[in-house]
Amino acid sequence: MTTLPRRAFLLTLTAAATVAAALATVRSAAAQPAGKKLTPGPRDVLIVIDVQNCFVPGGTLPVKEGDQVVPLINRLAAGFQHVVLTQDWHTPGHASFASTHGGKKPFETVDLAYGTQVLWPDHCVQGTADAELVKELKIPHAELIIRKGYRKQIDSYSAFFEADGKTTTGLGGYLRDRGLRQVFLAGLATDFCVAWSALDARKLGLSTYVIEDACRGIDVDGSLAKAWEKMTKAGVKRIQSTNLAV
Ligand code: VGL
Numbered sequence: 001m002t003t004l005p006r007r008a009f010l011l012t013l014t015a016a017a018t019v020a021a022a023l024a025t026v027r028s029a030a031a032q033p034a035g036k037k038l039t040p041g042p043r044d045v046l047i048v049i050d051v052q053n054c055f056v057p058g059g060t061l062p063v064k065e066g067d068q069v070v071p072l073i074n075r076l077a078a079g080f081q082h083v084v085l086t087q088d089w090h091t092p093g094h095a096s097f098a099s100t101h102g103g104k105k106p107f108e109t110v111d112l113a114y115g116t117q118v119l120w121p122d123h124c125v126q127g128t129a130d131a132e133l134v135k136e137l138k139i140p141h142a143e144l145i146i147r148k149g150y151r152k153q154i155d156s157y158s159a160f161f162e163a164d165g166k167t168t169t170g171l172g173g174y175l176r177d178r179g180l181r182q183v184f185l186a187g188l189a190t191d192f193c194v195a196w197s198a199l200d201a202r203k204l205g206l207s208t209y210v211i212e213d214a215c216r217g218i219d220v221d222g223s224l225a226k227a228w229e230k231m232t233k234a235g236v237k238r239i240q241s242t243n244l245a246v
């Protein structure tokens with residue numbers, strides 16, 4: 001035998017390593033070595049939470065700087081093959097509105113059948129301009145819009161489960177059926193709908209990233225710090241948009 005078989009063997013090894021590396025990239029962004037930027041792959045989905053007129057300045061429940069995430073989210077979304085959007089979508093007289101509970105003011109709480117509910121100004125009422133997606137949000141390839149909070153007696157911060165913790169929006173099943181196993185979250189508000197969605201994504205066993213600078217919080221009574229603490233404990237990964245190769 002000459003040295004040729006050995007060379008051929010080495011070449012095969014190199015080719016195998018290249019294929020393995022390519023597969024790792026395709027399989028999951030998390031498979032990339034630490035320090036390297038994450039590249040969204042075909043099993044990854046960006047979930048854009050509640051980028052609606054109600055949550056930006058001028059809306060009924062404005063989140064400070066809520067409008068500032070829009071150009072960033074547009075850019076990030078262009079780097080994801082799969083994008084899902086959510087819309088807070090309440091009935092008039094919704095149980096989460098302070099106005100529904102005589103004498104209560106926004107940001108006070110009330111005890112409902114499923115637990116303590118923070119009360120909000122009337123917001124995101126179905127079919128109103130206030131509930132529409134912000135018009136500067138440009139994600140034409142988004143594959144699904146999930147509406148939530150449309151049952152008069154139950155709020156739903158999370159994109160996965162309503163506030164009773166049982167009623168599902170269908171998003172978990174949708175992601176499972178589509179083979180989307182790793183979620184990246186952006187949008188409004190960090191300490192409510194983004195955090196609750198992230199925590200439920202973890203409950204469903206999904207690998208979960210929150211892109212901090214692509215979110216803004218409401219921060220009522222220290223809710224922002226509390227939300228990050230809960231998310232970190234649950235294994236949610238806190239990243240910045242600069243950690244993504246998009
Ligand atoms: C939200 C409060 C009430 C949110 C929705 O999108 O974070 N917050 N409804």
Ligand code: ZN
Nearest residue numbers: 088096124149
């Ligand atoms: Zn709401």
